[in-house]
Amino acid sequence: xxxxxxxxxxxxxxxxxxxxxxxxxxxxxxxxxxxxxxxxxxxxxxxxxxxxxxxxxxxxxxxxxxxxxxxxxxxxxxxxxxxxxxxxxxxxxxxxxxxxxxxxxxxxxxxxxxxxxxxxxxxxxxxxxxxxxxxxxxxxxxxxxxxxxxxxxxxxxxxxxxxxxxxxxxxxxxxxxxxxxxxxxxxxxxxxxxxxxxxxxxxxxxxxxxxxxxxxxxxxxxxxxxxxxxxxxxxxxxxxxxxxxxxxxxxxxxxxxxxxx
Amino acid sequence: xxxxxxxxxxxxxxxxxxxxxxxxxxxxxxxxxxxxxxxxxxxxxxxxxxxxxxxxxxxxxxxxxxxxxxxxxxxxxxxxxxxxxxxxxxxxxxxxxxxxxxxxxxxxxxxxxxxxxxxxxxxxxxxxxxxxxxxxxxxxxxxxxxxxxxxxxxxxxxxxxxxxxxxxxxxxxxxxxxxxxxxxxxxxxxxxxxxxxxxxxxxxxxxxxxxxxxxxxxxxxxxxxxxxxxxxxxxxxxxxxxxxxxxx
Amino acid sequence: xxxxxxxxxxxxxxxxxxxxxxxxxxxxxxxxxxxxxxxxxxxxxxxxxxxxxxxxxxxxxxxxxxxxxxxxxxxxxxxxxxxxxxxxxxxxxxxxxxxxxxxxxxxxxxxxxxxxxxxxxxxxxxxxxxxxxxxxxxxxxxxxxxxxxxxxxxxxxxxxxxxxxxxxxxxxxxxxxxxxxxxxxxxxxxxxxxxxxxxxxxxxxxxxxxxxxxxxxxxxxxxxxxxxxxxxxxxxxxxxxxxxxxxxxxxxxxxxxxxxxxxxxxxxxxxxxxxxxxxxxxxxxxxxxxxxxxxxxxxxxxxxxxxxxxxxxxxxxxxxxxxxxxxxx
Ligand SMILES: Nc1ncnc2c1ncn2[C@@H]1O[C@H](COP(=O)(O)OP(=O)(O)O)[C@@H](O)[C@H]1O
Ligand SMILES: [Mg+2]
Numbered sequence: 001x002x003x004x005x006x007x008x009x010x011x012x013x014x015x016x017x018x019x020x021x022x023x024x025x026x027x028x029x030x031x032x033x034x035x036x037x038x039x040x041x042x043x044x045x046x047x048x049x050x051x052x053x054x055x056x057x058x059x060x061x062x063x064x065x066x067x068x069x070x071x072x073x074x075x076x077x078x079x080x081x082x083x084x085x086x087x088x089x090x091x092x093x094x095x096x097x098x099x100x101x102x103x104x105x106x107x108x109x110x111x112x113x114x115x116x117x118x119x120x121x122x123x124x125x126x127x128x129x130x131x132x133x134x135x136x137x138x139x140x141x142x143x144x145x146x147x148x149x150x151x152x153x154x155x156x157x158x159x160x161x162x163x164x165x166x167x168x169x170x171x172x173x174x175x176x177x178x179x180x181x182x183x184x185x186x187x188x189x190x191x192x193x194x195x196x197x198x199x200x201x202x203x204x205x206x207x208x209x210x211x212x213x214x215x216x217x218x219x220x221x222x223x224x225x226x227x228x229x230x231x232x233x234x235x236x237x238x239x240x241x242x243x244x245x246x247x248x249x250x251x252x253x254x255x256x257x258x259x260x261x
Numbered sequence: 262x263x264x265x266x267x268x269x270x271x272x273x274x275x276x277x278x279x280x281x282x283x284x285x286x287x288x289x290x291x292x293x294x295x296x297x298x299x300x301x302x303x304x305x306x307x308x309x310x311x312x313x314x315x316x317x318x319x320x321x322x323x324x325x326x327x328x329x330x331x332x333x334x335x336x337x338x339x340x341x342x343x344x345x346x347x348x349x350x351x352x353x354x355x356x357x358x359x360x361x362x363x364x365x366x367x368x369x370x371x372x373x374x375x376x377x378x379x380x381x382x383x384x385x386x387x388x389x390x391x392x393x394x395x396x397x398x399x400x401x402x403x404x405x406x407x408x409x410x411x412x413x414x415x416x417x418x419x420x421x422x423x424x425x426x427x428x429x430x431x432x433x434x435x436x437x438x439x440x441x442x443x444x445x446x447x448x449x450x451x452x453x454x455x456x457x458x459x460x461x462x463x464x465x466x467x468x469x470x471x472x473x474x475x476x477x478x479x480x481x482x483x484x485x486x487x488x489x490x491x492x493x494x495x496x497x498x499x500x501x502x503x504x505x506x507x508x509x
Numbered sequence: 510x511x512x513x514x515x516x517x518x519x520x521x522x523x524x525x526x527x528x529x530x531x532x533x534x535x536x537x538x539x540x541x542x543x544x545x546x547x548x549x550x551x552x553x554x555x556x557x558x559x560x561x562x563x564x565x566x567x568x569x570x571x572x573x574x575x576x577x578x579x580x581x582x583x584x585x586x587x588x589x590x591x592x593x594x595x596x597x598x599x600x601x602x603x604x605x606x607x608x609x610x611x612x613x614x615x616x617x618x619x620x621x622x623x624x625x626x627x628x629x630x631x632x633x634x635x636x637x638x639x640x641x642x643x644x645x646x647x648x649x650x651x652x653x654x655x656x657x658x659x660x661x662x663x664x665x666x667x668x669x670x671x672x673x674x675x676x677x678x679x680x681x682x683x684x685x686x687x688x689x690x691x692x693x694x695x696x697x698x699x700x701x702x703x704x705x706x707x708x709x710x711x712x713x714x715x716x717x718x719x720x721x722x723x724x725x726x727x728x729x730x731x732x733x734x735x736x737x738x739x740x741x742x743x744x745x746x747x748x749x750x751x752x753x754x755x756x757x758x759x760x761x762x763x764x765x766x767x768x769x770x771x772x773x774x775x776x777x778x779x780x781x782x783x784x785x786x787x788x789x790x791x792x793x794x795x796x797x798x799x800x801x802x803x804x805x806x807x808x809x810x811x812x813x814x815x816x817x818x819x820x821x822x823x824x825x826x827x828x829x830x831x832x833x834x835x836x837x838x
Contacts, residue, residue, distance in 0.1 A: 055518065055521060056521050126352075129350055131352055133346065134344070134350040134352070136310075137412075138339070138363050138367060139339050141332070160521060160522055164525060192536060193536055193561075196536040201529060205529075
């Protein structure tokens, strides 16, 4: 009787403690990564490999997503704008939506799946097979060796990937507008240029860099937090993807509130 | 100078693993630590190199308390203590050569010297010519030997082995045991070997300590342990759980 | 292996850099290699003009608005534009700012002042800063139309005694029509429907009614001339001047946005010529009214406004294309 009454309270209390503990763990994780960042000698040589793996190899999936997003944006815009709104507004919508929002966010989400999962699984496996401990016994700081090059690569390469994604998205919309809609290239380009501000691109890249930081950090955090066996690695991987995706959406809202007046 | 462990305590959450372990490893000896699975042998070994921090008690290596060391001092200590992991813990993505060279590169030795030292270490574990292989291409025994080579590449003063023979066939077990003795005699290292295999323990150790319910239950030479009257020790040594039942 | 990765990463980053910078410049409408020069113009206010909006001359895009800045004392707005270099501007150039469509895209266009002498351009002490004027947009137009309707209502109330039944009815009708135009405009703006042709038709009707009203007013003036006291005359003329001024701006923009512009303007022309005739007879000093107001500022303003209006109407008749720039779609 009394147990049933207090159970929800206990649950709330326990959840709150858990959340606070997670933040605490993430805080100390961040500190160790920051400390590892000073150890340039350890991670500097590993950066190129990670940039290739997280960035260059992510291009196909990011471009695939972006191309189809551009196509859908163009079609949807023309569907919505029937009649009252001039058709060249398709260009406006494709440019604004692709560069400000969908380019960075969809790329971020796709890479949260690919990169975040990859990092969490890799570090998680190293953790449960004691390779992380082995690094320690060989006098390496595992955070400098494993986390820092991945996070730095993420911060640099996400914007790079997003530039391509933005471009391919706009291109996809363009080709669709010209081939499937009654729109000429000059009209579409006019729409593209109509409300364009260079800040749009900056905004896109700022978002992308923050997503890169988040996805890789979250991947490393869950990777390092893995204890147990293969099943634990699976759990960490899932958690990294879920937490990474949620963080991207929250950050996206944050940037919109902070930078779009 | 040697390793001195005093009143070491360690718990994970509510689970108490070590509740007051005191143990001294003498210079040049090979000490085997035996005990059932999950009793805390690996935890004990990890606290020696600072991979785990004890809740209470001290671990003193070469006169310095491990817990008080700064990062650089800790790294310096780890270069004196080779650690052989239970499942070798080789870096999957690297070749055997790179695995063994990892620690040496960290010391910023010139490449030729690294190559020489890797060669020497692989020679000691009789795996010369395996440098280009990936860990996935090796047998379990070979992997353990690479793990050992990686640990001795530093030319350490201490070697800590975490269950070096677990999961190996009897022939390979003998090969590894021979290697352990060879390291001890050739390099003059002080070794701590964790095992739950009594045959191995008798073969490699000068002294044997038994960990039971968070403490050292017994410590002595192989002859002394064979003659021990303690039912817990006898139960473990003779593989008779009925003797260990109900005793604490 | 490692070297190949470095080359790959390097190439990717370089590609992104080029694409990012090139893309930004292209979307900004800057084409590498073309030379640009800067011009600026001064306005009382600029509506919804924003950086990036096109700058045109004779309907051809020649550049972009670079920046809009409020002058430090807050009295005027300075608009800086980048345009293709080496363009020959007309003599005495002015800049007109107007909505391009109803979706917030505005434009600035360079004209010779003689094209629209009627607008009250804001001159600048700096010779290099062009004078500018901003046309009202649709939403403000409805407000003006509303005001005209109210002013006409005041007029009819005033003239209620003096006017004949027919005059009063004509004016009433005009008010109704203008109110209808105004409400149509409001609906147009809010629903963004293409009902402009209806509006045009209504406007035509309005003008015709106004014309009738004016011709009756001509007769009425003659009556008033003899029958109304001095103080009231001043008010009447003030109201008329204000109405005429508002009609000026509403006609300029509204009329330009209809296809039946020519026809409409024809009727409007008659309407305003009628007003001019009244004024003319006053100017010649015929009657007490003429005596009274001759040489007063109020009076000359009324005549000016009307003259400008007629010049505009003539211009629209001659060059309808020039006004079609201010189009709704
Ligand atoms: N990092 C850790 N977190 C939580 N529990 C741990 C951790 N490491 C070891 N343990 C627990 O401590 C106990 C002793 O483990 P271990 O020392 O690996 O045993 P063994 O004697 O077989 O080597 C086990 O019950 C294990 O679950
Ligand atoms: Mg163990």
